[in-house]
Amino acid sequence: MHIGILGSLDNPYVMELQRAASANFPGMTTEVLRFADLQVGIGESAIERAVPLKGDGSSSTCTALIVRSMPIGSLEQVIFRMDCLQTWQSRGVAVHNPPRSLEIAIDKWLCLQRLSDAGVPVPATVCCQTRSAAMEAFEGLGGDVLVKPLFGGEGRGILRASDKDLAWRMFGTLQQLGQVLYVQQFVEHFGYDIRVLFVGDESYAIRRIAAEGEWRTNIAQGSRAEPHALSGEQADMALRARDSVGGSLLGVDLLPARDGRLLVLEVNAVPGWRGLSQTLKVDIAKAFLNWVAGER
Known part of the structure; x- marks a missing residue:
């Protein structure tokens, strides 16, 4: 092969x-x-x-x-x-992953819409094109939001705004640059999220704990990882998120919120696995190639 x-x-x-x-x-x-x-x-x-x-x-x-x-x-x-x-x-x-899966996962809004349509809980989010619309969203989402690039990963380019004047300037700059404004309610959490990696029909999970003073939990942003045993609710939600995007190698990010909700933040169709592989002592590259070979 x-x-x-x-x-x-x-x-x-x-x-x-x-x-x-x-x-x-x-x-x-x-x-x-x-x-x-x-x-x-x-x-x-x-x-x-x-x-x-x-x-x-x-x-x-x-x-x-x-x-x-x-x-x-x-x-x-x-x-x-x-x-x-x-x-x-x-x-x-x-x-x-198949091209349609890549298209869905790469586009944060399209991915979030697919998840929501499948009944998967996601953070409240507004996607718009003008500063005035973004400011309306800022107020409606409680005055504490994350502003994310529509395309991108590993926590890069994400900004948090909880000050009205800062949000006004930020949205104005992004509008001038011709950017789509992806405004998401900041969800209070416990300082960690859960990454579920699907390799074919197998799944692996870790807890990603944010660095001190950091709210982002991405490994690329300095978080540390530890093994995590999925609850039944977490496993079911991750599976539904995977199926809403489709693909043979997918990363699903779950966020347990302080108010008791369990949310899906996003699905990654070109996921990294180094932190997970090192934490769980599993050869993900080998497992994935075994799946690819079996599919043929």
């Missing part, structure tokens, strides 16, 4: 997948493909049969693609890259 990995050679998760394939799966080979090199074609072009193309224009023979990054690009580039994934999926290449 030959697997294409969309990412960069120095990406730690790409390297883990390569290591796991070489050490555990005789006959399995991998190659790293760059998003910038992706091409498709229709008609007389030989490119039509390239599923997918490598950077030198030759065709890769991979039967499965693993998406390990989604680089920043223009709107056209992002849409085209998703088109490429859809093309290869339609030609019989197993894409992990």
